[in-house]
Amino acid sequence: MIEISNLSKSYNNGAIKAVDELNLEVKAGEIFGFLGPNGAGKTTTIKMMVGLLKPDNGTITINGHSVTESPLAAKQSISFVPDTPEVYEKLTGIEYLNFLGDAYGVSGEIRRERINALLDLFELKGAVSDLIQTYSHGMRQKIILIGALLHEPEVFILDEPMVGLDPKSANNLKNYMREHCNKGNTVFFSTHVLEVAEKLCDRIGIIHKGKLIACGTMAELNNLSEDQESLEKIFLELTNK
Numbered sequence: 738m739i740e741i742s743n744l745s746k747s748y749n750n751g752a753i754k755a756v757d758e759l760n761l762e763v764k765a766g767e768i769f770g771f772l773g774p775n776g777a778g779k780t781t782t783i784k785m786m787v788g789l790l791k792p793d794n795g796t797i798t799i800n801g802h803s804v805t806e807s808p809l810a811a812k813q814s815i816s817f818v819p820d821t822p823e824v825y826e827k828l829t830g831i832e833y834l835n836f837l838g839d840a841y842g843v844s845g846e847i848r849r850e851r852i853n854a855l856l857d858l859f860e861l862k863g864a865v866s867d868l869i870q871t872y873s874h875g876m877r878q879k880i881i882l883i884g885a886l887l888h889e890p891e892v893f894i895l896d897e898p899m900v901g902l903d904p905k906s907a908n909n910l911k912n913y914m915r916e917h918c919n920k921g922n923t924v925f926f927s928t929h930v931l932e933v934a935e936k937l938c939d940r941i942g943i944i945h946k947g948k949l950i951a952c953g954t955m956a957e958l959n960n961l962s963e964d965q966e967s968l969e970k971i972f973l974e975l976t977n978k
């Protein structure tokens with residue numbers, strides 16, 4: 738469960754208000770899609786949620802733990818997939834996964850089983866002994882996803898996760914997200930792919946110029962728009978105001 742209250746963040750000594758008094762709640766068992774135009778404040782919000790940026794104001798609580806007051810407890814239940822697949826290039830895929838298994842305390846048979854299943858799911862088994870520096874963009878994205886899923890996070894946070902994935906892997910990831918939430922976990926992800934958000938998410942939030950301008954189920958968002966045709970139409974109407 739994620740609770741965000743009055744969250745704000747500025748850059749350049751206040752000249753750029755990236756996130757402005759954001760309030761948001763995502764319940765256990767929900768897939769939440771975070772949408773917004775370029776520069777709206779999605780990545781800044783996500784970086785504060787995972788403890789990579791300090792908020793100017795407001796609070797973020799993950800499964801009851803404040804990200805700023807109890808960062809270790811909060812981070813233990815999070816996995817984060819950033820929008821740029823930067824990863825230790827001098828490790829092989831399997832060395833990287835074992836490193837994360839050690840960091841998150843996933844050991845023995847469970848580690849082996851999960852790594853095998855996830856490598857099969859994302860079709861990366863053939864490359865797992867190669868150095869990550871030889872991986873393509875999509876392969877790097879996949880090894881980061883596998884590493885992030887290794888400890889079966891209660892709260893799975895992803896910044897534009899479909900970018901660089903081939904259609905089959907993207908589909909496998911979407912199915913995984915749904916199964917993960919069906920077990921009572923939470924998924925929060927940002928995307929520009931409105932079709933994915935419309936089909937996959939239980940609820941959607943739209944951020945524009947740092948402010949949450951809409952939030953709800955597709956049915957609730959439909960009620961905010963004169964043109965109830967598609968999420969694309971609703972998004973364009975709301976963010977053009």
Ligand SMILES: Nc1ncnc2c1ncn2[C@@H]1O[C@H](COP(=O)(O)OP(=O)(O)OP(=O)(O)O)[C@@H](O)[C@H]1O
Nearest residue numbers: 748749753755773774775776777778779780781782
């Ligand atoms: N390190 C930084 N220093 C100064 N300004 C920044 C910094 N990072 C982001 N910004 C600004 O903050 C605002 C929000 O940026 P952010 O990256 O959070 O948007 P976003 O919604 O993730 O955009 P995109 O969809 O393009 O990835 C933008 O105006 C951006 O220029």
